[in-house]
Amino acid sequence: MKFEYAPAPESRAIVDIASSYGLFVDGAFTSGSGSSFKTINPATEEVLAEVAEADAADVDRAVKAARRAYTRVWSRMSGAERGKYLFRIARIIAERSRELAVLESIDNGKPIKESRDVDIPTAAAHFFYYAGWADKLEYALPGNGHSGADPQPLGVAAQVIPWNFPFLMLAWKIAPALATGNTVVLKPAETTPLTALLFAEICQQADLPPGVVNIVTGAGETGRALVEHPDVDKVAFTGSTDVGRAIARSVAGSRKKVTLELGGKAANIVFDDAPVDQAVEGIVNGIFFNQGHVCCAGSRLLVQESVAEEVVERLKRRMATLRVGDPLDKNTDVGAINSAEQLQRIRELAEIGDAEGAERWTEPCELPDHGFWFAPTIFTGVSQAHRIAREEIFGPVLSILTFRTPQEAVAKANNTPYGLSAGIWSDKGSRILWVANQLRAGVVWANTFNRFDPASPFGGYQESGYGREGGRHGLEGYIK
Amino acid sequence: MTITPSTATALSDAVASDSALRGFLHGLPGVDQVGAEQRAAALGTRSIKTTAKAWALDLAVSMVDLTTLEGNDTPGKVRTLAAKAMRPDPTDPGCPATAAVCVYGDLVGVAKETLGTSGVKVASVATAFPAGRVPLEVKLADVRDAVAAGADEIDMVIDRGAFLAGRYLEVYEEIVATKAACGQGDRRAHLKVILETGELQTYDNVRRASWLGMLAGGDFIKTSTGKVQPAATMPVTLVMLEAVRDFRETTGTQIGVKPAGGIRTAKDAIKYLVMVNEVAGEDWLHPDWFRFGASTLLNDLLMQRQKLATGHYSGPDYVTLD
Incomplete structure (x- = not known):
């Protein structure tokens, strides 16, 4: 380097x-x-x-x-x-x-x-x-x-x-x-x-x-x-x-x-007309912010099939620049998993993802010898039936699913027992408003993710x- | 995207007609303003210290296009600037030279004479810089004149009026003609295409103009003339770095980026280098691929170099005023 x-x-x-x-x-x-x-x-x-x-x-x-x-x-x-x-x-x-x-x-x-x-x-x-x-x-x-x-x-x-x-x-x-x-x-x-x-x-x-x-x-x-x-x-x-x-x-x-x-298992929905570089930032911020220890994390990426390959490629390239390590280093992007117990849970669910046939990709990075660490990871080829698409992992692990039409995106996004948050990425205002109205989630972010303001109410469905x-x-x- | 014969065909088709070009440029993914500005701001919070800072400062010095573009420029002023470019810090022979000296066309000869074989390039603004509001033939004559006087690099301005009116093919053809006027083969001057992003205003326009400049054969895309506010900004440069990254991914051709105007401190320069590193990638961390168009920046870089070497600030009297 x-x-x-x-x-x-x-x-x-x-x-x-x-x-x-x-x-x-x-x-x-x-x-x-x-x-x-x-x-x-x-x-x-x-x-x-x-x-x-x-x-x-x-x-x-x-x-x-x-x-x-x-x-x-x-x-x-x-x-x-x-x-x-x-x-x-x-x-x-x-x-x-x-x-x-x-x-x-x-x-x-x-x-x-x-x-x-x-x-x-x-x-x-x-x-x-x-x-x-x-x-x-x-x-x-x-x-x-x-x-x-x-x-x-x-x-x-x-x-x-x-x-x-x-x-x-x-x-x-x-x-x-x-x-x-x-x-x-x-x-x-x-x-x-x-x-x-x-x-x-x-x-x-x-x-x-x-x-x-x-x-x-x-x-x-x-x-x-x-x-x-x-x-x-x-x-x-x-x-x-x-x-x-x-x-x-x-x-x-x-x-x-x-x-x-x-808990939550938020859908982060990327349409084919999304501002793609900012969407990639939003995906990264959605799932790797705070090591994914976020109840409203965008842990399910729903990406329109026509742009899925390109988005995943760009996401991997972006993930390769994430700096994992010493939480007190001002240049660290992803810190330590909070406890041995949580690390164990993340590992277990990731292994279940492997066993269920999803394809794992992990950011190539060196992890410290001591402490609890899990490198940022994505799973592609995930379907609604997979446990990693349904259960809250509460770690830096993203499940990627695809959809074909806005209706299908909404149906998949709402097909969860949770309903805390969701994200929509599109350059089309009318589509954003329509989708936001269909989503059963307490917070819906449009072309951004994980933004918190004291004036904005926060809470869940179901x-x-x-x-x-x-x-x-x-x-x-x-x-x- | 990967390079295939079909993407190459698609790109040549894109410039086949005005409507095809419009379709291509408007088909590029949009830029979300809030997100782009947030990302640029986040990259600006990287903390570059000690060895990393020393390395970055030297790199930044070597990327400076030391610029004077004033009505009162004289041969004496240009000679002084050229001397500074070759040896920015007379007290430290280890200090790298700047990449180029950037002047108006009529002073190219003076700059060339002073710089000789030092390796520091002569860049000349041309095409009726900064407004570009003259007939094409006059612009091309301006370019040929600068090249004949020995300019290694030509910094042209695009026709922002045509761009904003949607006459993209006209802008494209003008860049192509300017490139042809830069000469042939080994003697061809490198072409930097100034987008004047302060006049294009939206990031969508910046992305489209970047692609237009690259499709037309520009070797560099450059933010600004320095005569319009705002000049270079972090988010604008971010969008341009994404464009050159995507262009190389599509075509295999690497294009350089030059933010110009408004970058005055070493701290800012380092923020830009972090952005280059994390957005375009480390291949762009070289004066062949990234430049700073600046005048006052150099002295701040030199003061910071001295501070790192000696542990204390020497003050503005210990760097030369040119």
């Missing part, structure tokens, strides 16, 4: 990682009564910290703190005052963005350019956006509620978030909850707790009243204790469809309001969940 990019690592010095972390309850860090677990850097398998594992008693303490803060302080505070806290938090996030980005990349494995340019700025934007709504709720949702009165908060929200966008998902959950006057107990994923714990520090720095935000760390059992706690008014979950189903069962018949943002996050719609899930 003529032009070798020298390593350009972002410095780790900006962030201090403690050797152990407790729970953030009632405005202070406290040690949990249970055991602890380790969080590691998936790019190196280095242990980063010991983190307390909250048991039912810890969760109860957190919910009680949230209830107290709700009753005594937060629900009585004017929207304008709540907004001030949210603006302050947003500003601190922006000010400490490099620290947050580096920590996110270390704990999660995602490339620094993504945490720096997408995750953290979008999270700050989310707080700014909902800060603005805090004193305007009656305008956001006019005539809302059964009483017709001004919008009222629900109470205590139990929020459980995934490991793929740890800090951004925290922002999606906490910002609208606080803006509407709810208090929260949030559980970050067990493989990526560190930025949530740094957020706890930010809450202290912002002088947020104790108990308004509580962070409990742990795995599935902690999440279950939180979701099933009787004094919780609202459950918001982002994660797998299986866990989402279990949550829906466990809260059935209770007064708890629920929003679920679950097994991709219910309720919307973002925009004015995102307020509804937290209001009586």
Whole structure:
């Protein structure tokens, strides 16, 4: 190679990682009564910290703190005052963005350019956006509620978030909850707790009243204790469809309001009149962004048969320029798989793809010796019957199918139990509008993919969940 | 696409008539503005440091067409510029020479005399640069004159009026005629086709004009005269790099790209090189295939070279003003 990019690592010095972390309850860090677990850097398998594992008693303490803060302080505070806290938090996030980005990349494995340019700025934007709504709720949702009165908060929200966008998902959950006057107990994923714990520090720095935000760390059992706690008014979950189903069962018949943002198997549809170079970018961004650990990833490429060969050739050429490796290197495009468990799942499904007769092509690249890695991969010759066309892989693996007519594209795109997102690539405006109207997906991108804006609602159909996050719609899930 | 006799026939058919040419150019895949600009911006975030930076800076110096195109150009000014092109950094004999000196046709002789056998080429703008608003015969006379005076490269302007009016074949034939005026065989001057993308405005037009220039036999496609704003931009150059990449894939013929105007800093130049590397491919990372049309860029490249070598900025008094 003529032009070798020298390593350009972002410095780790900006962030201090403690050797152990407790729970953030009632405005202070406290040690949990249970055991602890380790969080590691998936790019190196280095242990980063010991983190307390909250048991039912810890969760109860957190919910009680949230209830107290709700009753005594937060629900009585004017929207304008709540907004001030949210603006302050947003500003601190922006000010400490490099620290947050580096920590996110270390704990999660995602490339620094993504945490720096997408995750953290979008999270700050989310707080700014909902800060603005805090004193305007009656305008956001006019005539809302059964009483017709001004919008009222629900109470205590139990929020459980995934490991793929740890800090951004925290922002999606906490910002609208606080803006509407709810208090929260949030559980970050067990493989990526560190930025949530740094957020706890930010809450202290912002002088947020104790108990308004509580962070409990742990795995599935902690999440279950939180979701099933009787004094919780609202459950918001982002994660797998299986866990989402279990949550829906466990809260059935209770007064708890629920929003679920679950899996997806999005169709990214490329028509023969697509702007082909940008479509190739969109395919790459759709499936290799964040190592494919994206619930709305464009993991099923539906390409019109007449241009399929050309598109796949161009895609391979483009993939050969993807730089896989050290997440902290500013030139890395694809980072580490988040956990050994996830890597195992990706490998299994890819092997099933081989066994079912699809043709695998993998970007020729060297992978580091340590850590969890999976090189960007595409499968051609995939049909609707293949498991890799139906199941969410949640990794950098693209299944490529073809279609002949717009009707067939829509039928294939909708032939999935999911319905979170979809993409359309065409230069013809009327076709884009027609297809978008036919697709059963919560988000439809036209000539772009994986674009997120706090003002835009996000959520799914069918097994991709219910309720919307973002925009004015995102307020509804937290209001009586 | 691969090269087959049928693609070659298809391309010669494409220029058989005005309607065939229009059909071909309008049949090229569209360019989505938002996506193209996003991609160019993303490539601009690559971080090129240490050894990679040193390599890129030297390459960029060797790709500069050191340019002066002013009404007040004098033989003295051109001699100074030519001296600078041959030895950009008098304190460092390891510094590469620039690719060419670019002047108006009447100063080609002066530039040629100064550059001698140094290997630095003389490029001359021609065809009534920059507007090109004279009869074809005058444009061709302009070209022949520059070639006769010793120009190694001719930077022509296309007829943007004809292009925007949809008279593509006229634009094509003018480029073909200009190329013929560049001479024959070993003595043929290389032809750079200036699209003046600031006047074409849309990326679809940039892609069509790029193909038109390549089909007509241009050796290089060049963004701008430098006399119209905006001149070279990253997204425009991206679209042109995609065009030369696709053209080689279709025909087997490699065409060069020259962004000109508005590239003033070493940082910008490196962004362009990253784009060349990742869009067209490393085959284009050579002065035969990629040039910067610039004047002030060179001194910033030199300052950055000195900074890398010594560890500190020396300041503008330590590079020559020409």
